[in-house]
Amino acid sequence: PKLNIVILYGGKTGEHQVSRVSAGSVIRNIDRSRYKLLLVGIDEEGVWHLQDETELEKVIAGSDPEIQPGNEVNAMPGRGLGVNGKLLKIDLVFPVLHGTFGEDGTVQGFLEMIGLPYAGAGVLASAFGMDKVKAKELWRKEGLSVVPFIRYSRQDHEAQEVTPEVLFTRWSSELGAPFFVKPCRAGSSVGISKVRRPEQLAQALDTAFHFDNDLLIETSINAREIECSVLGNREIRSFPPGEVISSHDFYDYSGKYLDPKGARLEIPADLSPASTQRIRNMAEEAFKALGGQGLARVDFFVDRDSGSIFINEVNTMPGFTSISMYPKMCEAGGLSYRELLNELIRLGLERHSERS
Ligand code: ADP
Ligand code: MG
Ligand code: MG
Structure with missing residues (x-):
């Protein structure tokens, strides 16, 4: 008998689109003589929707999976996932999700709690x-x-009485210049700047703090x-x-x-x-x-x-x-x-x- 595999895609993340493209490729290339696919799309609000057969056919024909609303998927802790209180038959969930709420351990922890096997890294390594x-x-x-780095938090920043020029001097003497400023938890290079001159630092910090309260300041290699x-x-x-x-x-x-x-x-x-x-x-x-x-x-x-x-x-x-x-x-x-x-x-x- 075929294994029932849920392909989970989309998500409440900056990498929603990238996930749909990845999922399309997984769906078209997976061995469908061995697996029966169930498509579950997560919309930008984070709501899970079971897709019908026609959506699957469209993806197989070449389009990226969409998220048609209708059949909301619910968690049934210890038992799995259901629609309208009816348990879905699932052997494994394949989360094709990137970034926050996708590859950071949260969806992995959720799947552990509801009791379903899943593909990919576990909670700890994901986090x-x-x-x-x-x-x-x-x-x-x-x-x-690893490259020399300094961690720098919003709290540190608010407690600092120094100008970006002074910070630049401090960091460039410790790490060399140019150096990189990055949000601690992000991906796809969002929020990352390469800082060469003192006057670029204020903007780089603003950009990185927009994505996270913790930053890395890192030697540029x-x-x-x-x-x-x-x-x-x-x-x-x-x-x-x-x-x-x-x-x-x-x-x-x-x-x-x-x-x-x-x-x-x-x-x-x-x-x-x-x-x-x-x-x-x-x-x-x-x-x-x-x-x-x-x-x-x-x-x-x-x-x-x-x-x-x-x-x-x-x-x-x-x-x-x-x-x-x-x-x-x-x-x-x-x-x-x-x-x-x-x-x-x-x-x-x-x-x-x-x-x-
Ligand atoms: P992300 O998770 O967003 O991919 P990375 O740490 O990989 O974050 O940084 C994105 C890109 O920025 C890297 O692929 C590289 O081109 C550049 N970069 C980041 N850190 C450094 C560094 N310390 N020295 C040189 N280039 C860097
Ligand atoms: Mg990354
Ligand atoms: Mg990278």
């Missing part, structure tokens, strides 16, 4: 992956190298950007790393999503066998340190001058279309997109059965 400061503090403790896919529960495997070659000042939002010439992906990356091995090991270690299960894309900086390797961040639900970096790197390691989806479902079921 760590979303928090750039917490993740870096942990990696540093584990002896994995003149670096190649290398990414590595990892997959697994207890046994973690990694795949050949890839490189993102951005044509912008850095890999910003427009380079990711708006400008078709904003970035080029090179898979596998042109690295020495030793560097490749080192990056793969570090990716596996970084994922394990966070208690990772399922999948993650671990992103690195490789210093162009010194060759030093730094872990930048993990993304526990990275861009997931068939042409995205994560699936492409798996493919370069011999795992096709379709097999990758099978594997993620298998890993989600395995974790669930070990816990219950």
